[in-house]
Structure formats: structure tokens, C-alpha cells
Amino acid sequence: MEHELGVKPMSAECLQHLKPVRDSLDILNGKWKIPIIVALLHHNYRFKELHRLIDGVTPKMLSKELKELELNELVKRTVFDTTPVTVEYSITPYGKSLEKVIFELGKWGSEHRARIMKGKESIKHARCPEKETVLPG
Amino acid sequence: MEHELGVKPMSAECLQHLKPVRDSLDILNGKWKIPIIVALLHHNYRFKELHRLIDGVTPKMLSKELKELELNELVKRTVFDTTPVTVEYSITPYGKSLEKVIFELGKWGSEHRARIMKGKESIKHARCPEKETVLPG
DNA sequence: CAGAATCCCCGAAGATACTG
DNA sequence: CAGTATCTTCGGGGATTCTG
Numbered sequence: 001m002e003h004e005l006g007v008k009p010m011s012a013e014c015l016q017h018l019k020p021v022r023d024s025l026d027i028l029n030g031k032w033k034i035p036i037i038v039a040l041l042h043h044n045y046r047f048k049e050l051h052r053l054i055d056g057v058t059p060k061m062l063s064k065e066l067k068e069l070e071l072n073e074l075v076k077r078t079v080f081d082t083t084p085v086t087v088e089y090s091i092t093p094y095g096k097s098l099e100k101v102i103f104e105l106g107k108w109g110s111e112h113r114a115r116i117m118k119g120k121e122s123i124k125h126a127r128c129p130e131k132e133t134v135l136p137g
Numbered sequence: 138m139e140h141e142l143g144v145k146p147m148s149a150e151c152l153q154h155l156k157p158v159r160d161s162l163d164i165l166n167g168k169w170k171i172p173i174i175v176a177l178l179h180h181n182y183r184f185k186e187l188h189r190l191i192d193g194v195t196p197k198m199l200s201k202e203l204k205e206l207e208l209n210e211l212v213k214r215t216v217f218d219t220t221p222v223t224v225e226y227s228i229t230p231y232g233k234s235l236e237k238v239i240f241e242l243g244k245w246g247s248e249h250r251a252r253i254m255k256g257k258e259s260i261k262h263a264r265c266p267e268k269e270t271v272l273p274g
Numbered sequence: 275c276a277g278a279a280t281c282c283c284c285g286a287a288g289a290t291a292c293t294g
Numbered sequence: 295c296a297g298t299a300t301c302t303t304c305g306g307g308g309a310t311t312c313t314g
Contacts, residue, residue: 014179015190020246021171021239027249029166031287034158042151047296053152058288063297072249084295085294094252097245102158104241108234109157112164112209115231168307184276195308200277221275222314279312286306292299 024101027072032057032065037098040075040091047087074098161238164209169194169202174235177212177228184224211235 028034035054039045045053051062066089069075074095080086165171172191176182182190188199203226206212211232217223 014175015172017243018172018175020250021175021243023246023250024242025162025165025171028162034162035152035155038151038155038158051296059297060289060299061287064287079296082295087296097248101241101245104238105161106154106158108238109160111234112160113157188276196277197279197309198307201307216276219275224276275314277313280310281308282310283308284306286304288301288303290299290301293297294295 027074028098028101030061030065030068032061033069034102036062036065036069036089037074037091037095037102040089040095041099044088044090046089050089069095164205164211165235165238167198167202167205169198170206171239173199173202173206173226174211174228174232174239177226177232178236181225181227184226187226206232 032054035057036050039050039053047059047062047066050066051057051059054062066075066077070077072094073092076090076092078088078090080088169191172194173187176187176190184196184199184203187203188194188196191199203212203214207214210229213227213229215225215227217225
């Protein structure tokens, strides 16, 4: 079991630690989950409000990703028995626990962006300088 | 500009902070990037070694994701002029800067996994208990 | 060995329309 | 309002084969 690949170890235990990382990414994945979470970290919103707030999302996708977030108990769905019916989405305490992770991701992302802007011309990366004009004032 | 959506603010600045987060996720995204990075955080590997080490990846995908990682200067590709040619991949210092982020993702993922295992039966989540038998001994 | 080229398929996601 | 239903397209990614 020592060197199945020649001289180098298999790093099997190392790759084992992969799973939790992938779990997190799976939960955060999908174009709209992070926007949803970030939005709900600041306010409760109703479906249509989220739809308006998050630029580009379709009702179908919004609904789908909200459901997934709900399944993981990151987001709570509350129905108010008005007419017509009102539904409010809010972040759960568990959802709040993602704040640190999201912060770290944002931090690294900022550094990365800064690094690219700072004339690292060797990098012709795709997404960064341009893209995503965020909701005009 | 105060309440365009009724009584609630737009949270435009909030959604602005999204971009760096998405940058990070974009870079980490793809089934194989994290496995590659984690592997290279421990050793340098050659193409075929990575191919064997990372269970399930095809040469095409491995090549593609390695290229993307290279573009972002997270991974370095070194060609040795032997016959036949040898290529070694290694993590760059910049790639190393991802360690913290990956650690946080792993930490949250572990907690999430633990939480689910701990009999939170209300959650019928997809990926977690089973899946991914990691490289048998 | 280290990949590139080719073919192909299936599922994610957009557009549009409809319902309780 | 808060979604669902259907239809369709598009490209990510698998399997396989080929090359320097």
C-alpha cells in the first residue's frame, strides 16, 4: 500500500477531507443560492421581492433554489393566510452560520479581483473586471 | 430611492458584495478543481498520477480544469524534456492562499454533515451519508 | 506519457403560459 | 401573489479514439 504510484504516496486520507468541502460547495452551488442567502441575511423577503431584487433569476429557478435551501434548513418559508396568500422567506440561525464561510469566500474573491486588476496581464481570466452591473441605484 | 419595493430597502450595496463571493466560487467550481488543488497542496503530481489519484475524472476534464487553474495561477505546469515527455503539476504560492478558504468550507461542510447524521430526520438531503467511497486502501 | 479530437447524450435552465 | 407546467434549447461532460 506504500507506493502504488511509484515513489509518491496515495494521499488517500488527504482526498478524504475533500468530501466536506464538496458538501459545502454543493449547497452553495447554483447561480442563485448565494444571492438569495446574502439578500436574506439582511432582510426577510417575499417571493416576488426576491424575484425583483435578484437580477436575472426566473420564477422557476428562484423557486427551485429556495426549495433546496429550505431542505437544508438554511432558509425558512412562512405562509401568511392573507388574500391573496403571502409568503415570506427568512434566513434561519443555521443559515446564519454560513456568514463566516461566505465572508472568507468574499475575502479571497476580493483579493483575487484586486490581484487581477493590478495589471497582472498574464492572466486573461474570464469573469472579473467587467460583468454584472449591479442594480443601478 | 428609499422604498422601491414597498417598505423594504433595495439592499443594492449588499448584493454588490456578492461579486467577489461569486468570483471565488467560479474559480473553485467544476467537479475536479478542489480535488486537484487538495491533491497538489500535498504533492506535485504528473498528469497520469492525478488521473489515477482522482477517482472518476477523465483526461479531458482533468486537462480542462488544470488549464483553468493554470490560467488563474493557482497551479503551475512544468514540462520536463525527457522521452517521453514528463509534465509535473504543482501548487503555486497563490494557490496556497486558498488553504484558508478551503479549510472554512471543509469546516462548515463537516458541521453540516454531522448535523445531518445526528438524526435531523427532517432533512432528506441528497448528498451526504453515502456517496463517494474514497480510494480503497 | 500527456493530452487533443470527435461523437454523442442528457440534464440544467430559459421562455412562455397557466393555476390556486 | 406565489408559484407550477410544458416545451425546447444548449453545452457540460462521458466514452472512445488518435497524436506528438
